[in-house]
Amino acid sequence: MAIWKQPPIDSLGDSWKLAQRLIPLVAWCAAGVLVAWTNVTGVKAQGNLPVPPQVGWIDESITRIWKESDLTPSKVEEDGVWCRRIYLDLLGRIPKFEELQRFLKDTHPQKRQKLVDLLLDDPAYTEEYASRWSDLWTNILIGRAGGTEQNTLTNREGMRKYLRDHFARNKPYDQMVFELITATGTTKPGTEEFNGATNFLAMKVNEEGGVQATAAVSKVFLGLQVQCTQCHNHPFNQWKQQKFWEFNAFFRQTRALRRFVPGTRDIDHAKLINQDFEGESKRTQEADIYFLLRNGQTKVAYPVFVDGTQIERSGYISDVNRREELGKLVLKSEFLDQMIVNRMWAHFLGYGFTKPTDDLGPHNPPTDPELLERLGKSFRESSYDMKMLIRWIVLSKPYQLSSRIGDGNRADDPQSGEPPRFSHFYSRQMGPEELYQSMVAATQADRRGTLEEQQKQRDQWLQQFVVAFGTDDGGETTTFNGSIPQSLMMFNGDLIQKATSNEPGSWIAQIASSNGKPAEKVNFLFLAGLGRRARPEELAASGELLAAREGDTSAMLQDMWWAILNSNEFIINH
Numbered sequence: 001m002a003i004w005k006q007p008p009i010d011s012l013g014d015s016w017k018l019a020q021r022l023i024p025l026v027a028w029c030a031a032g033v034l035v036a037w038t039n040v041t042g043v044k045a046q047g048n049l050p051v052p053p054q055v056g057w058i059d060e061s062i063t064r065i066w067k068e069s070d071l072t073p074s075k076v077e078e079d080g081v082w083c084r085r086i087y088l089d090l091l092g093r094i095p096k097f098e099e100l101q102r103f104l105k106d107t108h109p110q111k112r113q114k115l116v117d118l119l120l121d122d123p124a125y126t127e128e129y130a131s132r133w134s135d136l137w138t139n140i141l142i143g144r145a146g147g148t149e150q151n152t153l154t155n156r157e158g159m160r161k162y163l164r165d166h167f168a169r170n171k172p173y174d175q176m177v178f179e180l181i182t183a184t185g186t187t188k189p190g191t192e193e194f195n196g197a198t199n200f201l202a203m204k205v206n207e208e209g210g211v212q213a214t215a216a217v218s219k220v221f222l223g224l225q226v227q228c229t230q231c232h233n234h235p236f237n238q239w240k241q242q243k244f245w246e247f248n249a250f251f252r253q254t255r256a257l258r259r260f261v262p263g264t265r266d267i268d269h270a271k272l273i274n275q276d277f278e279g280e281s282k283r284t285q286e287a288d289i290y291f292l293l294r295n296g297q298t299k300v301a302y303p304v305f306v307d308g309t310q311i312e313r314s315g316y317i318s319d320v321n322r323r324e325e326l327g328k329l330v331l332k333s334e335f336l337d338q339m340i341v342n343r344m345w346a347h348f349l350g351y352g353f354t355k356p357t358d359d360l361g362p363h364n365p366p367t368d369p370e371l372l373e374r375l376g377k378s379f380r381e382s383s384y385d386m387k388m389l390i391r392w393i394v395l396s397k398p399y400q401l402s403s404r405i406g407d408g409n410r411a412d413d414p415q416s417g418e419p420p421r422f423s424h425f426y427s428r429q430m431g432p433e434e435l436y437q438s439m440v441a442a443t444q445a446d447r448r449g450t451l452e453e454q455q456k457q458r459d460q461w462l463q464q465f466v467v468a469f470g471t472d473d474g475g476e477t478t479t480f481n482g483s484i485p486q487s488l489m490m491f492n493g494d495l496i497q498k499a500t501s502n503e504p505g506s507w508i509a510q511i512a513s514s515n516g517k518p519a520e521k522v523n524f525l526f527l528a529g530l531g532r533r534a535r536p537e538e539l540a541a542s543g544e545l546l547a548a549r550e551g552d553t554s555a556m557l558q559d560m561w562w563a564i565l566n567s568n569e570f571i572i573n574h
Contacts (some may be wrong), residue, residue: 014290017272022460024088042535048110049110049113049114049117049132050392051113052388052392052395054375054378055391055392055393055395055396057371057374057375057378058371058375058392058396058397058398059396059397060127060392061368061370061371062368062371062396062397062398062421062422063397065367065368065421065422065471066423068298069411069412069421069423071408071409071411071412071421071423072406072407072408072409072423073397073401073408073409073423073424074401074402074403074404074405074406074423074424074425075401075402075404076401076402076423077109077399077400077401077402077403078294078402078498079103079104079112079530080104080527080531080532081402081530081531081532081574082093082112082400083099083100083103083115083572084530085425085533085573085574086097086112086115086116086119086394087119088430088434088438088573089117089347089348089394089573090119090120090129090132090390090394091119091125091128091129091132091437092128092131092132092135092136092431092433092434092437093128093434093437093440093441094438094441094442094529095441095531096386096441096442096528096529097442097524097527099250099528100528100531112395112400113395116390116391116394116395120391121389126168127168128166129167129168130163130164130166130167130168131164133163133167134160134163134164134166134167135160135433136239136347137163137167137316138156138159138160138163140220140483141159141180141199141200141216141220142154142156142159142199142203146159146199146203147159147199148480149203150574151267152203152204152267153187153203153206153256153258153267153269153270154199154202154203154270155187155188155189155269155270156197156199157189158187158188158189158196158198158199158269159196159199159200161189161196161197162195162196162197162199163196164261165196167386170385170387172383172384172385172386173340173379173384173385173386174331174336174384175384177221177327177330177331177336178327178328178330178331179197180197180200181201181217181221181323181326181327181330181383182202182321182323182324182326182327183195183197183198183200183201183272184198184273184274185197185198185271185272186198186270186271186272187199187202187258187269187270187271187272188268188269190358191269192251193271195272196214198270198271198272200216201213201216201251201254201256201258201272202270202272203256204216205251205254205255205256205272206255206256207376208227209248209251209252209289210248210251210252210254211248212242213251213254214247214248214249214250214251217247217326217330218247218306219358220339220358221330221335221336221339221340222306222330222333222335222336222339222360223338223339223342223354223357223358223359223360223361224306224335224359224360224361225358225359225361235465239294241291242299242301243288243304243306245291245299245301246301246302246305247303247305247306248289248301248302249289249301249302249303249304249322250303250322250323250325250326251322251323251326252275252277252287252289252315252322253274253276253315253317253321253322253323254272254323255272255273255274255275256271256272257270257271257272257273257463258270259271271492274317274321274323275317276317277315277316277322278315279315284309284314284315284316285313285314285315286302286313286314286315286318287302287313287314287315288300288302288313289301289302303322303326305326305333306331306333306335307329307333309329311325311329320363332495333353334373334376334377336347337376337380338360338372338373338376339358339360339377340376340389341360341372341375341376341379341389342354342357342358342360342366342372342378342551343357344386344389344390344393345393348390348393348394348399349393349398349399349420349422349425349426350414350420350425350426350427350428351414351420351422351426352366353366353367353368353369353371353372354366355414355419366532367419367420367421375389375392378392388447398422398423398425399425401422401423401424401425402424402425403426403427403574404424405424405427406424407423409421409423411559412424414426416433417467425574427572427573427574428571428572428573429571429573430571430573430574432462433458433462434573435571436458436462436495437458438570439495439496439499439565442499442528442529442565443498443499443500443507443508443528443561461493461494462497464545495517496562496565496566499565500558500562500565501558501562502554502555502557502558508554508557508558508561509554511524511525511557512553512554512557513554517526518542518543518546518553518556519534519539519542519543521553521557522534522539522542522557522560523536523539525557525560525561525564526538526564529561529564529565529570530564530567530569530570542556542560545559545560
């Protein structure tokens with residue numbers, strides 16, 4: 001997913017002016033001033049909950065970087081905003097009002113660790129957690145457009161189903177990787193021999209002898225960018241053409257067979273199989289492939305892993321299953337450990353130890369190689385427990401910090417090209433799935449029907465403006481970037497209209513008719529949407545609006561809520 005350059009968070013006062021004066025739509029993503037947050041001075045004593053030692057490693061290493069870089073970290077973020085942050089990162093939505101209130105009222109000295117444990121371990125959140133991470137990994141594995149292409153062999157729901165089950169059961173990460181690399185079976189749920197893991201490679205193994213499979217497996221799981229070495233040696237690292245085609249040879253026994261809708265030529269699904277590969281010289285006992293150097297010379301390649309490990313050259317499945325051997329070799333590689341640590345670190349802290357995150361080549365040294373290696377080894381020793389890795393990161397000091405930048409860490413700005421030092425939280429725009437789920441969570445505006453029906457409603461909403469397209473380096477970007485269609489959707493779209501409705505029985509109408517002063521109800525909106533109470537100037541604006549609305553509290557709350565949902569502060573994870 002493409003992430004736009006971080007927009008500033010404007011105060012609701014600015015958004016209120018927007019709502020009142022209806023300035024041009026493009027002002028929604030225009031420049032502004034980062035709001036000043038109320039910061040607490042620190043975290044209370046740890047209490048009686050055990051803190052994983054890996055958290056200490058992170059804190060010590062990052063603190064050392066701050067000292068070496070002469071940086072003063074931002075203060076710890078206030079509880080309400082931090083609560084909003086952890087819900088967004090773990091569940092893909094902001095907290096519901098009652099969830100936020102319960103956290104704010106908790107007096108336990110380790111309330112943050114308690115909340116992390118709740119969201120990761122309580123069965124009440126298992127479904128949301130699994131859905132959140134299946135969405136993220138579906139986009140990583142097959143892209144946002146995966147399963148929607150013309151004559152596609154990928155079944156998007158089949159991919160999601162596999163991943164939801166994996167994350168709901170907290171299966172080990174290495175098991176998922178091995179299954180995705182070696183899967184056989186059909187791609188579509190409900191078909192004979194269904195195996196959702198096949199959707200990762202179904203569209204990648206047939207084209208040009210598995211070139212896409214070669215690039216995807218090495219990049220996603222090992223952090224090795226090899227796609228450009230298909231045609232020439234890499235100009236910056238040790239990857240050569242020979243290595244690319246040796247890696248590619250592992251996929252030559254694999255085919256994706258088309259299965260058609262009965263009586264038509266329309267593709268219904270695919271079946272991923274392993275079959276004997278006779279080699280380009282028609283000598284199956286030593287199945288070879290050939291490639292051309294830029295000087296026109298032809299060279300031969302057999303399956304050899306990136307560390308130089310060779311496997312049997314035979315193309316007979318009965319002699320050697322090349323993909324299974326590849327899966328085993330990937331699991332032995334330290335790149336596997338470091339790549340997933342780097343990916344998860346980037347998810348929670350905005351940047352990985354390398355940029356781009358999925359490039360661990362020698363030409364791209366990490367900002368903290370010792371910490372990355374240590375966490376990678378510890379993750380392997382923890383049996384690849386993803387929830388354990390998440391705990392290490394979100395309980396660490398960097399994740400607790402405010403996004404507000406001070407004089408002591410103004411130089412820590414990765415957007416300017418500097419390496420990240422994690423002395424403040426790096427604000428970032430919500431993804432489209434997060435935005436949708438957050439608007440639903442804030443108001444329960446569209447919770448009708450079964451889970452499957454809700455998923456369909458969300459997918460239809462996303463299709464309004466999220467259009468993915470490939471990039472020159474094999475990546476993917478989207479139109480979810482503050483464009484006019486996106487702005488129109490946020491201003492006037494169906495979901496926004498439902499979220500801000502003040503019809504009898506609606507969320508706004510219920511708040512308006514409840515006991516309490518108008519200012520208390522305005523504070524309710526701010527807590528629900530932004531994780532904080534309204535500031536004096538925002539309360540003053542609501543009072544002026546109430547007067548302009550001739551005392552109609554419901555109309556005033558409707559306008560204020562619309563302004564909150566359309567503020568930069570709402571659409572940014574900070």
